[in-house]
Amino acid sequence: GAVVSQHPSWVICKSGTSVKIECRSLDFQATTMFWYRQFPKQSLMLMATSNEGSKATYEQGVEKDKFLINHASLTLSTLTVTSAHPEDSSFYICSASDRGQLAYNSPLHFGNGTRLTVT
Amino acid sequence: AQKITQTQPGMFVQEKEAVTLDCTYDTSDPSYGLFWYKQPSSGEMIFLIYQGSYDQQNATEGRYSLNFQKARKSANLVISASQLGDSAMYFCAMREGNTNAGKSTFGDGTTLTVKP
Secondary structure (H helix, E strand, O other): OOOEEEEOOEEEEOOOOOEEEEEEEOOOOOOEEEEEEEOOOOOEEEEEEEEOOOOOEEOOOOOOOOEEEEEEEOOEEEEEEOOOOHHHOEEEEEEEEOOHHHOOOOOOEEOOOEEEEEO | OOOEEOOOOEEEEEOOOOEEEOOEEOOOOOOEEEEEEEEOOOOOOEEEEEEEOOOOOOOEEOOEEEEEEOOOOEEEEEEOOOOHHHOEEEEEEEEEOOOHHHOEEEOOOEEEEEEO
16 A cells, blocks of 8 residues: 655757656555655755645745646645746655555655656 | 754665664654655655654564664664665654654664675
């Protein structure tokens, strides 16, 4: 159980274009999604937390107009990188939780991540 | 102050030997969970083991065990009988019960290389 699917697994786009990344919970209702960014050989950096039906909460320093998050249903959240630039190239990974999985004794369930390369 | 500290950027271990990956944490919340995740070069995050703040015994999961020393605020991961497939980056993480709204805090990670 608790399978999270993330798509695409990799994407190459030209500078100035927008890219959408999808995160789906396949066998549970994800009331909360966390979006992370990771640079090579570094830790996961939390970008934002989204709750179904409400606006995402962004971490300090993350541009909300740059990284648009939509969590319109209990099984799908999307991250759109708008007007992408080479410095946005990174590994993006989501995790999804239902209400019970937000407890401190519950591990995160991650998607497999998306490698974004902006040329 | 960092909430999760992993002081070993890289570690090497000979195949079939045991290795300990260090993790210290900092919290004033009495309820918290400590987790270890494995991230192979392909990128997916794999949950390995969990230790709760109220647990009296150290957690074990197959070849993984967690050396939990609450007073020292450490939660080291021990991998026994290392295999080549254990080569990966390992992250220690914490979730707090009454703060941070379900978020997890990650350490900087340790890259483990298993030598044949």
